[in-house]
Amino acid sequence: ATAAALSGYHTVATLEEDLRRLAESHPEIAELHEIGRSIEGRPLWALRIGERRGGARKVAFFGCHHAREWISVEVPYRLAEHLLDNSSSQPVERWLQQGEVWVAPMVNPDGHEHTRTANRLWRKNRRRNLGGSIGVDPNRNYGYMWGTLDISTSSHVPSDETYVGPRAFSEPEVRAVRDLFARELFDGVLSYHSYSQLILFPWGYTLEPVQDDADRSEMRSLAEEMERLIRAAHGEIYTAQQASQLYPTAGDTVDWAYGVYDVPSFTIELRPVSALDGGFILPADQIEPCWEENRPAALEFIRHVFGEPER
Numbered sequence: 001a002t003a004a005a006l007s008g009y010h011t012v013a014t015l016e017e018d019l020r021r022l023a024e025s026h027p028e029i030a031e032l033h034e035i036g037r038s039i040e041g042r043p044l045w046a047l048r049i050g051e052r053r054g055g056a057r058k059v060a061f062f063g064c065h066h067a068r069e070w071i072s073v074e075v076p077y078r079l080a081e082h083l084l085d086n087s088s089s090q091p092v093e094r095w096l097q098q099g100e101v102w103v104a105p106m107v108n109p110d111g112h113e114h115t116r117t118a119n120r121l122w123r124k125n126r127r128r129n130l131g132g133s134i135g136v137d138p139n140r141n142y143g144y145m146w147g148t149l150d151i152s153t154s155s156h157v158p159s160d161e162t163y164v165g166p167r168a169f170s171e172p173e174v175r176a177v178r179d180l181f182a183r184e185l186f187d188g189v190l191s192y193h194s195y196s197q198l199i200l201f202p203w204g205y206t207l208e209p210v211q212d213d214a215d216r217s218e219m220r221s222l223a224e225e226m227e228r229l230i231r232a233a234h235g236e237i238y239t240a241q242q243a244s245q246l247y248p249t250a251g252d253t254v255d256w257a258y259g260v261y262d263v264p265s266f267t268i269e270l271r272p273v274s275a276l277d278g279g280f281i282l283p284a285d286q287i288e289p290c291w292e293e294n295r296p297a298a299l300e301f302i303r304h305v306f307g308e309p310e311r
């Protein structure tokens with residue numbers, strides 16, 4: 001069994017072990033990339049899955065921008081494992097001939113390590129801020145409309161939970177994602193978070209909907225299709241909505257990916273649905289059902305981005 005199967009959630013160390021093992025056991029189609037280093041010097045890992053570099057289509061899945069959202073590591077990790085385990089059956093085989101799937105399950109390893117060893121509810125990275133507080137919110141540090149809001153959900157106060165940082169892309173974890181994107185030019189992005197069971201599409205920084213009619217309806221209908229697919233698995237309701245309807249924030253991953261690269265981008269808030277169900281503390285026996293319901297949605301996202309006809 002994998003380290004994860006034995007202990008439930010991955011740690012920084014067991015994730016590295018398991019990603020290495022996945023890459024080593026599928027040398028023809030998987031390649032482990034260190035895409036940067038965290039502020040405390042930990043490697044940031046992304047697994048590239050596909051038969052060759054420079055595939056026609058490329059999609060990226062990210063997890064764990066926020067340290068305490070442990071389930072957001074497990075869904076993209078299991079997606080990588082699923083694609084590799086099914087690499088010779090359709091439609092996965094076709095996808096891996098045609099394009100590349102990149103999976104970076106833990107964007108914020110320093111924060112994750114801190115949640116395991118010191119404070120389970122830590123959110124940000126571990127930047128030492130001017131003034132002595134710790135942490136920038138990685139999901140506020142991207143350079144599209146960065147810093148344009150100054151509200152509790154997007155704060156310019158360093159000690160706040162949603163501190164945007166001193167400037168866009170001030171954080172090495174976020175620069176690593178930026179630079180990976182600049183090299184690979186993804187055709188779509190899905191970033192996992194928890195909790196609330198939501199499927200969020202741009203914009204997040206404004207209540208205005210996306211201007212372009214085609215983009216707006218593409219992202220809305222894809223979000224609604226993912227909502228249906230998730231519900232069909234175990235009856236769990238994940239609500240599709242514009243991100244700013246949850247609350248407005250500036251500088252998140254999906255606003256940047258859509259705003260700068262004009263590609264479909266989503267945030268999925270995983271289980272549970274509410275704080276009454278444990279909030280960020282999701283029991284390990286929920287990992288498997290959460291992955292099961294998210295698998296068809298993730299595969300649908302790949303299918304869509306890879307440009308296959310509607311089923």
Ligand code: 0X9
Nearest residue numbers: 139193194204243246247248249
């Ligand atoms: O606040 C966030 O970064 C995300 N929620 S979380 O509870 N995981 O922290 C939501 C980001 C979605 N974007 C906007 N609401 N603008």
Ligand code: ZN
Nearest residue numbers: 066069193194
């Ligand atoms: Zn989050």
